[in-house]
Amino acid sequence: MQVSCRWMFVLLSAICLMSCQEPSRAQSTVLVDQLGYRPNDQKLAFIKNYNHRGFRIIDTQTNKAVLSGDADPVGAVDQNTGDTTFAIDFSSLTTPGQYRIVLRDTTKHSGGFIIGDNAYIKAAIASLQSFYYQRCGTAVDNGAQWKHPACHILPAHFFDDHKKNKDVAGGWHDAGDYNKFVPTTAVSAAFLLYLYDFLPEKFSDGQLNIPESHNGIPDILDEARWGLLWLLKMQRDDGAVYHKVSIKQWTGEHLPQEETDTQYIFGVSSASTGDFAAVTALGARLFNRWDKGFAQILLRASIRAWNFLQKHESIVPAGGFRNPAGIEGGEYGDEQDADERLWASVELYRTTGNSIYHEYFLSNYKALGGVNYTVSWQHVQNFAYYSYLNVPVDVRNYEAHSFIVASLTKYSDTLLKRIKENGYRCVLSPEEYYWGSNSVMMGHAFDLINAYEATRLKSYLHGALDQLHYILGRNTFGISFVTGVGTNPVMHPYHQFSMLDGTDAPVPGLLVSGCNRFSRLQGKILSQYPGQCYEDNVKNYFVNEPAINYTASFAFVVGYFALRDGKSVADQ
Numbered sequence: 001m002q003v004s005c006r007w008m009f010v011l012l013s014a015i016c017l018m019s020c021q022e023p024s025r026a027q028s029t030v031l032v033d034q035l036g037y038r039p040n041d042q043k044l045a046f047i048k049n050y051n052h053r054g055f056r057i058i059d060t061q062t063n064k065a066v067l068s069g070d071a072d073p074v075g076a077v078d079q080n081t082g083d084t085t086f087a088i089d090f091s092s093l094t095t096p097g098q099y100r101i102v103l104r105d106t107t108k109h110s111g112g113f114i115i116g117d118n119a120y121i122k123a124a125i126a127s128l129q130s131f132y133y134q135r136c137g138t139a140v141d142n143g144a145q146w147k148h149p150a151c152h153i154l155p156a157h158f159f160d161d162h163k164k165n166k167d168v169a170g171g172w173h174d175a176g177d178y179n180k181f182v183p184t185t186a187v188s189a190a191f192l193l194y195l196y197d198f199l200p201e202k203f204s205d206g207q208l209n210i211p212e213s214h215n216g217i218p219d220i221l222d223e224a225r226w227g228l229l230w231l232l233k234m235q236r237d238d239g240a241v242y243h244k245v246s247i248k249q250w251t252g253e254h255l256p257q258e259e260t261d262t263q264y265i266f267g268v269s270s271a272s273t274g275d276f277a278a279v280t281a282l283g284a285r286l287f288n289r290w291d292k293g294f295a296q297i298l299l300r301a302s303i304r305a306w307n308f309l310q311k312h313e314s315i316v317p318a319g320g321f322r323n324p325a326g327i328e329g330g331e332y333g334d335e336q337d338a339d340e341r342l343w344a345s346v347e348l349y350r351t352t353g354n355s356i357y358h359e360y361f362l363s364n365y366k367a368l369g370g371v372n373y374t375v376s377w378q379h380v381q382n383f384a385y386y387s388y389l390n391v392p393v394d395v396r397n398y399e400a401h402s403f404i405v406a407s408l409t410k411y412s413d414t415l416l417k418r419i420k421e422n423g424y425r426c427v428l429s430p431e432e433y434y435w436g437s438n439s440v441m442m443g444h445a446f447d448l449i450n451a452y453e454a455t456r457l458k459s460y461l462h463g464a465l466d467q468l469h470y471i472l473g474r475n476t477f478g479i480s481f482v483t484g485v486g487t488n489p490v491m492h493p494y495h496q497f498s499m500l501d502g503t504d505a506p507v508p509g510l511l512v513s514g515c516n517r518f519s520r521l522q523g524k525i526l527s528q529y530p531g532q533c534y535e536d537n538v539k540n541y542f543v544n545e546p547a548i549n550y551t552a553s554f555a556f557v558v559g560y561f562a563l564r565d566g567k568s569v570a571d572q
Contacts (some may be wrong), residue, residue, distance in 0.1 A: 029108045030055075030088075030101050031424075034473035034486030035123055036114035036447055038565070042462055045101055045110060046424060046474060047071055047086040054104030055088050058114055059097055065552040068104070078179070078423025079473060080430055080531030081476045085423040102358040111487040117363030123472065123485045125208070126509030127555035128192070130483075131223045132210045133497070133507045136180060136230075136256070137169030142209045145468040145503045149255035152178065156263040158519050159324065166265060168245050175547040176331065176495040178256050179246035182234055183332045184549040186275035186280065189227040190383060191552035193282050195559045196220050197390075198453075202563040203383075208397050217290045228283050232500040239308035240268035241276040243321045249328045253496045266324070269307060269552075274340025275380065277305035281347035282387075291451055299351060309341055332377060338540050339368055339381035345383045350391060358397075361388065365400055370407025374443030376436075376547050386450045405454050412451035415444055424475055425466040426531070430517075433530035435542065438481055438514030441467050442553035449560055468557055471511070477534060482554065482557055483546070484508025494541040510546035511554040519543050 030051050031421040037043040047055075053070040067090055075084040088101060101110040132144050141147040155165035166496075171180045172188065196203050196218065212222035234242045247261040254260075272478060284299035334340075340365055349357035361384070368381045375382040384406045388396065419425050427444045428437060448464035451457070473480045473488065480486030483493055483506045490512050491505070498506035507552040517530035518541035526533040526543070534543045 007127065017398075023165075028110055028478040028488075029111035029473050030103065031476075031478055032101065032110045032113050033119075033469040034111055034113060034480050034488060036116065037544070038117060038119055038561070039096060039112035039115055041091075041465060043089070043091045043093065043115075044425070044469070044474075045088040045090070047088065047103070048083050048476065049076060049085075050103075050104050050108070051084075051086060053086075056102050056104055057090055057099050058092060058109075060100055060370065061098055066095070066097075066099070076423040078476075078531070080422065080426065080428065080433070080529060081424070081477050082529045082532065083423055086334065094296070095528055111478075115228055117565065118562075120468070120558050123482060123509075124555070124559045124562040126485050127482065127511070127551055127558060128220060128223065128509070129210075130507060130551055131172060131188075131192075131226070131548065133509075134172040134206070135226060136171050136173050136178065142211070143521050144209070146497070146501060148255055148497065148501065149257045152263060153257060154263075156265045159264040159266050159327075166233070168230070168233045168242075168263075169224065170233065171245075172227055172548050173256065173497075175252065175451030176493065176541060176545040177329070178259060178496070179244065179330055180230065181244045181246075181330060181332050181377075182231065182241055182269075182272035183243075183275055183334070184547065185227050185231060186272075186279040187375075187377045187380065188548040188552035189231070190279050190282060191223045191549075191556045192224040192227075193279070194383075194387075195556045196224075197282075197286060198560065199563050220343070221287065221290060225287075228280065231280065232297070232301055234265075234272075235276065235305065236268060239273070239304035239306075241273040241305060242315070243267060243269040243272045244330070244332065246327075246329055253499060255500050256497060262385075266327075267321070268316060269321040269334070269337075270312060271320060271334040271337040271340050273305045273308055273316075274337050274344045277302045277309065277344035278340065278347045278383070278436075279381070280305070281344065281351045285347070285351040294510060301366065302344070302348060306344055309337075334378050338364065339379060341386040343380045343387075346387045350387060353395070358395075362400060366403065370403060371411045371447065372407065374440060374447055375553075376439070378445060381437065381524060382447065382450075388509055389450070389454055408451050408454060412448055412460055412463075415448060416459060419463050419466055424470055424531075426470050426475070427463065427467055428531070430530050433515045433517045433533060435516050435518070436513045436547070436550060437516060437549040437551050438471060438511055439547070441470065441514070442511070442550070442557050444559045446553060449557065458545055464557065465561060470559060471554065476531060479536065481512050481514055482508075483510045483512070490536050490544065492536050492538040492544065494538060494545040499538055509551065511550040512544050512546050513550060516543045536557055 032045045056065040057067040059066050071086040071088045075086050094211045096116040100112050139150045156168050158164045203220045206213045208219035280298040280302040283294045288295040321333045323331045345357045345360040445464040445467040448460045452460040471481050480489040515534045517533050521540045
């Protein structure tokens with residue numbers, strides 16, 4: 001399919017914006033979503049620690065005021081940051097354009113932002129495109145400045161038998177380093193696949209600048225395929241799935257093609273096998289329209305994984321995967337695999353219609369308690385629950401459906417209460433500011449989106465959108481936590497490729513981990529407030545490292561809001 005001239009213009013403009021524009025590093029007193037707002041959404045900005053009521057909104061094309069008013073005179077004290085915020089509500093401004101907010105009779109103002117249906121499209125492009133730059137086992141070069149030769153192409157050795165090796169090239173580098181993990185790859189691919197599944201008519205071939213563009217398959221599926229192909233390599237003949245591929249210990253920063261440490265394949269785990277069974281069944285269902293041969297490969301692999309799980313009813317290994325002695329780095333251990341098994345049963349049922357999988361789900365869905373925490377690499381039951389909500393009415397169980405909706409709305413109502421009580425309308429509780437807190441926030445946004453889809457109550461949609469506004473700049477730091485996106489984005493993530501590739505700006509579209517109250521870089525505690533425990537420091541991987549599962553959750557949320565109201569990517 002020939003890509004449209006309009007799409008190419010938008011793509012090139014986005015790349016130019018993200019790679020060429022020098023961002024402002026000053027923290028603003030007036031905090032806005034640095035991309036902007038859709039015309040008919042609620043539009044809030046916040047004045048931080050400055051009680052000044054009068055504001056004007058300036059059209060930056062004409063330099064004329066289009067709206068004036070007063071901020072909320074009663075400040076909200078935000079317990080997570082210690083800030084006092086004063087809300088500016090300019091929801092009545094619906095005219096598309098480019099704007100900034102100026103506090104009357106002062107020099108204080110916000111950065112620029114737009115009002116328009118296409119407010120989030122550049123962020124959606126960047127987040128999906130970032131997966132290409134995380135590709136392993138191949139040369140990365142799509143004409144942009146971020147490129148490297150093929151990396152990690154040698155077979156990896158089995159950790160428990162160094163004489164044996166296996167080709168496990170491919171997949172995505174997990175984070176700022178170059179290890180690869182089944183749990184995070186499966187969850188990341190699932191977010192991309194679920195985004196396509198929500199809005200299949202909005203994705204087509206040629207939307208992303210990747211080698212597979214123009215092969216007749218939507219590019220978002222091509223990128224998900226890259227992850228799925230690596231997962232297939234991680235399956236053992238008996239259906240079990242190896243947990244990860246990594247080096248033994250971190251030995252310093254280097255470019256991906258300069259890796260000299262031996263990569264090892266670590267043992268199978270039933271949690272990874274469940275993740276694999278679920279995402280390959282999901283992939284089989286969605287690829288069946290586009291590539292029936294690949295869909296069949298995925299489905300056969302999924303069923304083999306499921307059969308392994310049925311033969312091993314207890315978790316494998318006992319107690320869940322643990323790093324062997326002497327191994328450092330990501331473990332992604334999981335002490336229980338009931339949620340992965342439940343997720344696999346739903347996706348296999350939706351793909352095959354086989355009642356065996358439905359019966360398993362119906363026998364086990366209540367045991368996990370319903371929706372009671374957000375989705376993550378470790379907790380995937382919400383994937384199972386939300387996918388079941390999309391089972392056709394004539395073949396789903398009414399009691400199970402009602403149970404899920406009831407628990408989802410109850411949980412989502414607690415999230416809305418948190419948002420209402422937070423000075424920045426951020427959903428996180430103080431206890432949730434741990435490693436990867438931004439992905440927890442995006443997970444809650446994912447929950448709220450699914451609550452809206454199940455009930456059509458717009459309060460859930462507004463709550464999800466508040467989290468996107470926070471990530472894109474409406475936060476105490478006045479920073480966009482997504483590289484290359486916004487007027488003041490993260491510039492110094494702990495991302496080795498970006499750190500060492502000789503470019504001025506990091507790979508765009510990466511969501512960094514965010515505030516972490518447990519951060520102890522060189523023993524330094526960043527703040528007594530959990531919501532202040534962040535710094536844009538290239539060495540502080542506790543708070544500033546991106547990861548594919550973080551970015552994938554963001555890609556779902558921003559993609560949903562960029563496209564859900566009738567616009568396709570190519571329309572922008």
